[in-house]
Amino acid sequence: MKDMIKINDPCIGKEEIEAVEEVLKSGILTDKSGMGPRVLDFERRYSKYVGARNAVAVSSGTAALHAALLSIDIKHEDEVVLPSFTFAATANAVALTGATPVFADIDKDTYTIKPETIEGLLSRNTKAIIAVDLYGLPVDLDPILEIAHHHDAVVIEDAAQSHGGVYKNRAIGSVADITCFSFYGTKNMTTGEGGMITTDDDDYASTLRIVRTHGEERPHSVTRLGCNYRMSEIAAALGIVQLEKLPSFLEKRRRNSEMMTQQLSTLGKLVVPMEPEGLKHSWYLYTVRLRGANAGKRNKIVDRLESKGIAATVYYENPVHLQPMYRETIGQKKKTLPETEKAARQVFSLPIHPKVCPEDVTYIAENVKKATA
Numbered sequence: 001m002k003d004m005i006k007i008n009d010p011c012i013g014k015e016e017i018e019a020v021e022e023v024l025k026s027g028i029l030t031d032k033s034g035m036g037p038r039v040l041d042f043e044r045r046y047s048k049y050v051g052a053r054n055a056v057a058v059s060s061g062t063a064a065l066h067a068a069l070l071s072i073d074i075k076h077e078d079e080v081v082l083p084s085f086t087f088a089a090t091a092n093a094v095a096l097t098g099a100t101p102v103f104a105d106i107d108k109d110t111y112t113i114k115p116e117t118i119e120g121l122l123s124r125n126t127k128a129i130i131a132v133d134l135y136g137l138p139v140d141l142d143p144i145l146e147i148a149h150h151h152d153a154v155v156i157e158d159a160a161q162s163h164g165g166v167y168k169n170r171a172i173g174s175v176a177d178i179t180c181f182s183f184y185g186t187k188n189m190t191t192g193e194g195g196m197i198t199t200d201d202d203d204y205a206s207t208l209r210i211v212r213t214h215g216e217e218r219p220h221s222v223t224r225l226g227c228n229y230r231m232s233e234i235a236a237a238l239g240i241v242q243l244e245k246l247p248s249f250l251e252k253r254r255r256n257s258e259m260m261t262q263q264l265s266t267l268g269k270l271v272v273p274m275e276p277e278g279l280k281h282s283w284y285l286y287t288v289r290l291r292g293a294n295a296g297k298r299n300k301i302v303d304r305l306e307s308k309g310i311a312a313t314v315y316y317e318n319p320v321h322l323q324p325m326y327r328e329t330i331g332q333k334k335k336t337l338p339e340t341e342k343a344a345r346q347v348f349s350l351p352i353h354p355k356v357c358p359e360d361v362t363y364i365a366e367n368v369k370k371a372t373a
């Protein structure tokens, strides 16, 4: 049998290996302010890539979200509106600040937070809205920014999955008030573990740099709550190389997803992912949805694909508001989110990452056809 086609697989070449070796030989592995030479270089390149005034490198996507919330002075009595159909880290970052996550439902076609559902969830205590670019598709930011700014709330975009995405001619990272990226091993580009925060607001950026290194404005002078969220020089060196390769990674993801759609869209039993007019998907995940009689067979279909060497995977089987901690301790007991819960039962994702070749796409599509027949 052929090797398992993984759902995502990092692309590491000799350039990355050389870059890391250089750091190790240089002896500069990190910097106490979080601003070593490679980190500064990576930040400069990243801010240019997304077209934002500032980029602040951190140790993970979760650190990016938590630091973003700390930098806007979220307090215990505050509330943050966010989708439940996301990776738990989005909500955990809110819970870590002591604020209350308020979960919103999704749009059934894009799987991202539905702007019309936000208004009804706002209160005097709403301090921020976290919009998530699920599967790599940019969320509809303009109406969210309008609602938020009307209520003096900040829009934080969780772009952990959408490096290279475009919203109405603007690169993701330059649209929301604050945008958080992840460079975890499976993401569109990776530093092993790592993250980046971009913002046009210079005040947020300087606060973020303080939060990133223990809240110290100067050595031994803590002026606000912070943590060690610094990026290492090794990670930054990896990031510089990966950022250069990102356009070619994204092209391959796009080629694979277009081929997949060509082969699956005639099927009728599946809803293939959409790319609304004016938006550019980053194709982090190619997520399909079962309809009709097939909907109840999702897990069987995923198991069948797995037995054929295709790591089809469900993101996310348990929406955050239904996970034990959120259901039992954070007041989500009675919460129901119909579109979120339906999607969680019907979707699964297929491999389209850069190491998937055209023959793999055809193999995957053929097996999806058989499994759903």
Ligand SMILES: *Cc1c(COP(=O)(O)O)cnc(C)c1O
Pocket (backbone or CB within 6 Å): 060, 061, 062, 063, 086, 087, 089, 090, 132, 158, 160, 161, 182, 183, 184, 193, 194, 195
């Ligand atoms: C990966 C991911 C995160 C967390 O990023 P880490 O770098 O793993 O901490 C947050 N939100 C979403 C939507 C993600 O996919």
